[in-house]
Amino acid sequence: xxxRNHQKRQLRRITADLRRSDPHLDAMFKVFGKLYPDQDMxxxxxxxxxxxxxxxxREDADGDQExxx
Numbered sequence: 001x002x003x004r005n006h007q008k009r010q011l012r013r014i015t016a017d018l019r020r021s022d023p024h025l026d027a028m029f030k031v032f033g034k035l036y037p038d039q040d041m042x043x044x045x046x047x048x049x050x051x052x053x054x055x056x057x058r059e060d061a062d063g064d065q066e067x068x069x
Contacts, residue, residue, distance in 0.1 A: 019026040
């Protein structure tokens with residue numbers, strides 16, 4: 001799945017915030033990454049690149065997906 005630059009920046013910020021807020025969680029992620037470096041994510045955990053029709057998700061003017069309330 002290819003992400004837009006804006007989405008990549010958001011993910012990097014989320015990752016950095018998680019690392020700062022919970023060092024133990026960061027350590028667990030690092031261990032998990034070392035234990036399973038080449039393992040693909042299970043299909044049922046993968047996020048589809050396009051929202052399903054009627055899922056309540058739509059794209060805004062920037063191309064970012066947002067949920068309708």
